[in-house]
Amino acid sequence: MTSSPRRPDGGRLDPTGAPTPPGGESTPDRGYLLDNARTEAGERFAWLAELFDGVTRTHVERLGIGAGSRCWEVGAGGRSIPAALAAAVGPTGYVLATDIDVSWLAEGDGYEVRRHDVAADPPPEPGTFDLVHARLVLIHLPDRARALATMAAALRPGGWLLVEDADTALQPLACLDAVGPAQLRANRMRAAVRELLTRRGADLRFGRTLPRVLRAAGLVDVAAAGSFPVGGLACDRLEAATLRHVRGELLAAGLADEAEIDAHLAAIDAGELDLTLAPLISAWGRRPA
Numbered sequence: 001m002t003s004s005p006r007r008p009d010g011g012r013l014d015p016t017g018a019p020t021p022p023g024g025e026s027t028p029d030r031g032y033l034l035d036n037a038r039t040e041a042g043e044r045f046a047w048l049a050e051l052f053d054g055v056t057r058t059h060v061e062r063l064g065i066g067a068g069s070r071c072w073e074v075g076a077g078g079r080s081i082p083a084a085l086a087a088a089v090g091p092t093g094y095v096l097a098t099d100i101d102v103s104w105l106a107e108g109d110g111y112e113v114r115r116h117d118v119a120a121d122p123p124p125e126p127g128t129f130d131l132v133h134a135r136l137v138l139i140h141l142p143d144r145a146r147a148l149a150t151m152a153a154a155l156r157p158g159g160w161l162l163v164e165d166a167d168t169a170l171q172p173l174a175c176l177d178a179v180g181p182a183q184l185r186a187n188r189m190r191a192a193v194r195e196l197l198t199r200r201g202a203d204l205r206f207g208r209t210l211p212r213v214l215r216a217a218g219l220v221d222v223a224a225a226g227s228f229p230v231g232g233l234a235c236d237r238l239e240a241a242t243l244r245h246v247r248g249e250l251l252a253a254g255l256a257d258e259a260e261i262d263a264h265l266a267a268i269d270a271g272e273l274d275l276t277l278a279p280l281i282s283a284w285g286r287r288p289a
């Protein structure tokens, strides 16, 4: 179990106590692009929660997760889903929240926190969970097949795997209504971020494959649904946090220049872009009893 202390300014202290640069500018040019070391990661978790926690909670309830259930939240990121699961399972249940970087999770909120790499580490407590859930995690992992096998192996017979991932190739636009230069620029910026993600090994067509890959993992009663928001403050704030997070990478890769990024951030602040996201595909399947 690990967690990294946070500085009052939101920066992170590494395990030796040495401060990371303000804003964590030391992002490596490989691995997970939107790493949790940046303060923008916390903003992104808050807006992702606003946009998608309702979707996730609806699926979790429908799958029968309640008092006494055992849940594993994979790549938890922020606190909201582990806390919601802890509230659902109550004192007789158990929630484990894992991530490669657990800085944004809080031990003592009714769930256990562990550092765990789902693409490399063995399943914790194999064969014991009623629910294993990952949202917006597998899409980023080059070895997502191994991660899926690890999550499936953690299920008890009859337990549910719920995987939610974007399919950004299905709906690649930031602005559906590309009515003027600001909207066209927003769509160019979104394409540039997609290019960065692809270079880090993300599969931007992964969402559509989920029913097939869950069946291939040996699960039964597989089904899926999709949803995406159009417009609103949460879409705007998520976009701005993402842009600020990857600004350095966009510039270094020559995918955007300073003026274009600043103009896009200003247009977001003006609140007239009606930004949207890629569909979130939620897919679920059960380990045979």
Ligand SMILES: C[S@@+](CC[C@H](N)C(=O)[O-])C[C@H]1O[C@@H](n2cnc3c(N)ncnc32)[C@H](O)[C@@H]1O
Residues within 6 Å of the ligand: 032, 034, 035, 036, 045, 048, 049, 074, 075, 076, 077, 078, 098, 099, 100, 101, 116, 117, 118, 119, 120, 134, 135, 136, 137, 140, 141
């Ligand atoms: C886009 S965020 C999504 C966070 C959260 N699940 C949500 O939906 O708000 C992706 C999360 O996956 C984590 N992650 C990336 N690679 C991982 C790995 N190999 N094993 C476990 N977690 C990983 C990241 O650290 C980050 O917290």
